[in-house]
Each structure stands twice: as structure tokens, then as C-alpha cells.
Amino acid sequence: MRLNRRLFMGTTLSAGAALAAPAVLGQGKPRVVVIGGGAGGATAARYLAADSAGAIEVTLVEANPVYTTCFFSNLYLGGFHAFEDLQHGYERLAAGGVTVVNDLATGVDRDARTVTLAGGQVLPWDRLVLSPGIDFAEGAVPGWSTADAEVMPHAYKAGPQTQLLKAQVEAMPQGGVFAMVAPPNPYRCPPGPYERISMVAHVLKGRNPTAKIMVLDPKENFSKKALFEEGWGRHYPGMVEWIGPDFGGGKVEVRPATMEVVVDGEVTKVDCCNVIPGQRAGAIAAAAGVTADSGWAPVEPDSMRSKADGNVWVLGDASAQGDMPKSGFSANSQAKVAAMAIRGELTGSRVFPARYTNTCWSLIAPEDGVKVGAAYEPTPEKIASVSSFISQTGEDAALRRATYEESLGWYAGITADMFG
Numbered sequence: 001m002r003l004n005r006r007l008f009m010g011t012t013l014s015a016g017a018a019l020a021a022p023a024v025l026g027q028g029k030p031r032v033v034v035i036g037g038g039a040g041g042a043t044a045a046r047y048l049a050a051d052s053a054g055a056i057e058v059t060l061v062e063a064n065p066v067y068t069t070c071f072f073s074n075l076y077l078g079g080f081h082a083f084e085d086l087q088h089g090y091e092r093l094a095a096g097g098v099t100v101v102n103d104l105a106t107g108v109d110r111d112a113r114t115v116t117l118a119g120g121q122v123l124p125w126d127r128l129v130l131s132p133g134i135d136f137a138e139g140a141v142p143g144w145s146t147a148d149a150e151v152m153p154h155a156y157k158a159g160p161q162t163q164l165l166k167a168q169v170e171a172m173p174q175g176g177v178f179a180m181v182a183p184p185n186p187y188r189c190p191p192g193p194y195e196r197i198s199m200v201a202h203v204l205k206g207r208n209p210t211a212k213i214m215v216l217d218p219k220e221n222f223s224k225k226a227l228f229e230e231g232w233g234r235h236y237p238g239m240v241e242w243i244g245p246d247f248g249g250g251k252v253e254v255r256p257a258t259m260e261v262v263v264d265g266e267v268t269k270v271d272c273c274n275v276i277p278g279q280r281a282g283a284i285a286a287a288a289g290v291t292a293d294s295g296w297a298p299v300e301p302d303s304m305r306s307k308a309d310g311n312v313w314v315l316g317d318a319s320a321q322g323d324m325p326k327s328g329f330s331a332n333s334q335a336k337v338a339a340m341a342i343r344g345e346l347t348g349s350r351v352f353p354a355r356y357t358n359t360c361w362s363l364i365a366p367e368d369g370v371k372v373g374a375a376y377e378p379t380p381e382k383i384a385s386v387s388s389f390i391s392q393t394g395e396d397a398a399l400r401r402a403t404y405e406e407s408l409g410w411y412a413g414i415t416a417d418m419f420g
Contacts, residue, residue, distance in 0.1 A: 029057040030346040033115050033125040035105045035284055037062030039071075040131030040315030040331035042093060042418040047339035049097035055347050059123060060093065061115065063104040067419075070158040071328040072411055074192065075363060077155075077166050078199030086158060092420030105132075108288035110309050127342050130290065130297070130306075131315040131331065132282025133157070134188050137295065140278030141181055142253040143262075151256040152273040155196075156188060168272040169200055175210040176271035179261050181252055182217040183276045186296070188317050188326045190223035191372070193276055195362040198228065201236040202365055214270070215242045216263060218250035223325075224362060224372055230393045231364035281318035288312065296320035301378035302354045303341040304334050313338045322382025323374070330358045332414055354378050361407035367397070369404030 034045045037060055045060040052058075068086045075081045090100045101123070107116035108128065115123045136146055136154065144152060155165040172178065178200055182193045197215055204211040213236075222228075232240040243249040248264030254275060255261070261268050280286075280295025290297045290308040297314040298307040299321050306312040315338055316331030324330045337354040344351035359373030370391035376383045391403060 029055065030126045031057045031059070031124060032127045032129065032342060032346070033123050034058065034060045034129040034131065035062075035115065036131035036133060036282065036316075037064070037067050037090060037100075038069075038131060038133055038316065038331065039328035039414065039418055040317075040335045041129065042067070042090070043332045043335035044129050044131065044313075044315060044339045044342075045098045046093055046096060046418065046420055047336055048343060049093075051339065051349075052343050052347055054097060056343065057099070058097065059099040059101060059125075060090070061101045061103060061105050061117065061123070062090070063102065064159075065089065065102045068158040068162070069328065069411075069415065070156065070192075071189065073155070073158040073162045074195045074199045076162060077169065077196060078202045078363065080199075080363065080366075083163060086162075088415055088419045090419065096420050105284050106287070108284065110288065110312065113311065127311055127313070127346065128288075129313045129315065129338065129342070130282075130285050130288060130318060131335070132284045133317045134279045134281065134326075135283050137278040137280050140184075141275055144181075144254045144256065144275045144277065148254075148256040148275075151259075152254060152275045154276055155274060156192075156276050156279075165272075165274055169203055170207070172204070172208055172211055172271045174208055175212075176208065177212050177214065177268065178204070178272045178274070179214045179216060179268070179270040180274045181254065181261070181276060182215060182219065182222070182249075184218045184278050186326060187276070187279045189360065190325050190327075191228075191360050191362045194222060194224065194228045195364070196274070197240060198231060198235075198362070198364045201232065201239050204239065205236055211239070213240045214261075214268070215240065216249045216252045216261065217242060217244050218252075220244055220246070223360070224370060224390070226393055227370045227391055228362075228364065231368060231370075235365040235368070279317075281314075285314060285318045290314060292320065294320060301381070301383045302337075304338040305341065313342065322376075322379075323385040324356060324358055324376055324383050325360065327358055327360050328414060329360065329410075330356070332417060333357050356383055359410070361403065361410065363404055363407070367401040367404050369400055369407055370395075371403055371407070 049058045104118040153165045155161040251264045253262040290306045317326040356376035361371045372390040374388035
């Protein structure tokens, strides 16, 4: 099925309208605090406020007054979008009845049902939604810590890091070497590192055609591998070298002070190094005590409710839910299920069976887009994939162009769905 902005918005808005049952109010308005203003948190806050028609007091806590989407940030690196195109304010969410607090959540007291903010404010809640995205696992890449991100940027939390990586790529000397240290599973946006390689290759092909790209990967396989490798061979022949675990990609050390990477004991001088470390749930999830030893937060598949606390929900990248990839589309889909479940619990409105969907688009070269996606349903054990699709190698240019244009429509649709 092709997806465009009208269809995406029409689907989500009609779903919201269908769920708008009359509220059953108690003596005071129930309070929901949402931590994290991205695809999961902003969507949940917006749907809770809109669909409850004022029956629920919704507060969104987000440290940044302007949100920069990580999805589509690779297209900025490739020169297909301006940085400002990725940025979205919360004004329309506020106008829709959400109280937006720009501060950092530093603590959660689940017994007292409060959230403490860096500025000292304490917010009470009846239900808490955690959608904090990712943090990085320190020590995941030997030689690298988050303190080194100004030298070897991760650019996996969009914002100044994304701008820094773009500047470093564009400043590479002729014939220089770009290295990426790819993350182990699971991580945010499985095709993201490889779309990034495509966009860096696109930039270098135009301004630095003798440059080389190394991808140092601890995984034997990755999302859309055949599609990316076909595209790299067609658009950037001889430029991209993928080094998997069999060839040392899983034994990588970096030396930010000397701009070196060490692969299975062999030292290589590089000119730009993008380190995407191993990941875990955003720190506030661990502070709330809802994460497991894996670093992710287990949830009930039919609602996204935390398995550690029935009054807490965990959305998006931070959750351990099953088969869904960690993506903006997944977080947006999960947020609607969670908002419906919370609203039903607090107001008595009808709750429909959970259904989830996801699609991830990737741009390989101008107008050469590919995608992968699936539909999901909850089972007792996890959110399980029930059907899936993926672009095929050898597709013609018209289909690839249509796939790219579809992704543009999706971006417009999901950001409107998140922020109003």
C-alpha cells in the first residue's frame, strides 16, 4: 500500500474520532505526566488531551523547547533537507490542551507518584508515560565515551551532533577516509546507519570522489542489507567497504586523540569517524526502576504498560516489546495504543484491541528510495509481526522514486500527527 500525507493523517484522525467516547469524570481531573517529547511522547500527549476533551490533565515534560527529529536527519546530511526542516516546536500541542514544561526529568518516585525536574519542580501524576528514547551504553566501543562525541560524533540524537557530523564530512580532505562504527542489536532505527552511509557517499561522490568509506559492523546482517549493497555498488562503486564480524568489524577500538580506528589489531588513520555505540533506554527509565538487565523496559504487549508498574507506560525506543523495530513510526503507533488504554482506564471510555504498524524508508541516492514494514498484534509474550513487506532488488527507477516521494508524505503526516 502506498502511503501519503493525506492517507496517513486520514487514518490516524479517523481512528482518534472513533475512539472519542464520552468521558466518565471522577471528583477531580486525573493527571497524566508524559516524559519525552518525541514520536512517542508528543503523540501520546496530543491524543490524550484531544480525545479526552479536557477530562484528563496532560503535562508533557521535554528538556528541549524545539524538537529535532532523528528520522530524516540522514537526508539533512545528504543535502536533501535543511536542518530547520527537522525542527518542530510545541506551540500547537500547548494550544491543544497539553501543558508543556521545558525541563529535564531527573527522578521518578513511583510510590509517591511524582516526577522531579532539574529545576526543582515536582509534578504529581496518576499515570506516567515514559518515552525518553535512547541513551548510550558507556564502554560499548573501546576508547570512546560520550565525552568524545565532539571529536567522533554519534549524531544519533539529532541536533548539534548532526550538524557537527555534516561539517566534518564536508571538511574531509580529498581522498580521505570516513569510518562508521555501527551499533550492535537492538538499537534505534535499524536501517539508519546504512542510510547514513548512503548519504555520506552521495556527498563525497560530488565533492570528494576519491574518498573512502569504512563500515565497521559487529553484526553479520543488517536491515535491507541486499538493497543497500546493491545501491552502493550502483551509485558509489568502489567507495564503500563493509567490514563485518568475520573480518574484524566486531573487534573495534577507536582513538579520538589521534583519529585512529583499530580493527582486529590493525591501526587505520581516518579523517572522520562516526561512532554509533550500543544503546539502552533513556536514563529516566532506569531511574524510574522499570528497566531490566538488558537496559530496556519490558511492557505489556496489548497496551505498552510497564511490567514493573501498572501505573506506568513505556513507549518507543525505550521499550522492550517484541518484534517492532525501534523507530519513530513504531513509537507513534505505540503511543496511540497507550493513550487509548490510559484514557479508558481514567475516564471509562471504550478501549479497542491493540494493533500496531511500522514502515521504515531509506534513501540510497537521489530519488532511489526503499522501504521495509510490517503489521503487528499483541500475543501473551510480545508484540508479534503478523505480515511484512520489503522493497526488492532490481526495482525500476519509477518505483524507487515513488517510494522516496511516499516517505516525504509520511514525514509531513507523522510530524503533524505528533505536534498538531
